[in-house]
Amino acid sequence: MSELDRHDRRILRALQENGRLGNNELAELVGLSASQCSRRRTALEQSGCISGYHAHLDRSKIEQSLISYISVTLHAHTTDNAQLFKSLVADLPMVMEVHALTGEMDYLLKVVCADLQSLNELINNVMLPHASVGHVKTAIVLETFKETSSIPV
Known part of the structure; x- marks a missing residue:
């Protein structure tokens, strides 16, 4: 276009x-x-300017109100290891966004789950044991002041 x-x-x-x-x-x-x-x-x-139409869900009404950001540093900085990590997060429905970054961490994930127990299971049973993951640091959102999916046009 x-x-x-x-x-x-x-x-x-x-x-x-x-x-x-x-x-x-x-x-x-x-x-x-x-x-x-x-x-x-x-x-x-x-x-492709419009890639789809979606319903915006209220997380609290569907019992998915815990938002956290997880920074991940890879175990090894190789193409194969990065691909292993991408495969891991691609299959995790609670991972809403994944961003590759410059700086101290390699990736930043936005995660939405039901509660602390679910987050704990994700971190300790899925992410930390994974061969591609070297270090994980988590920040839990206390309050959201602004959230939008609208792109300024």
Whole structure:
């Protein structure tokens, strides 16, 4: 897709706020006709700018309210070891995000689980025994002031 214009950006902002908007509602919000919104939405989807639509869940209502950040240093800094670690975290549903970093730690994981016992089991029974993991450091979130999945457009 070519560069986004102001209408595309308005559509993306509106859909990030509410992915269930119909074309008529979207048209009212962004100042275009419903057919123009439909064509633009389809183009944004086909180009990959919109990669999907998701429900935002309330963690406390589904008993997954403990958030923690786990910093991981690999046992050895080799391509094979990094791939072993990536395979490990890819199969862990409680790991929401994984970021490779510069600096003291190699990876930062955002983890959501039910309680401290679940977190403890993840760290002590899954991560620490894994051959790729050298060191783990955990920080538990006490309070969340801001959380968004919206990208500024």
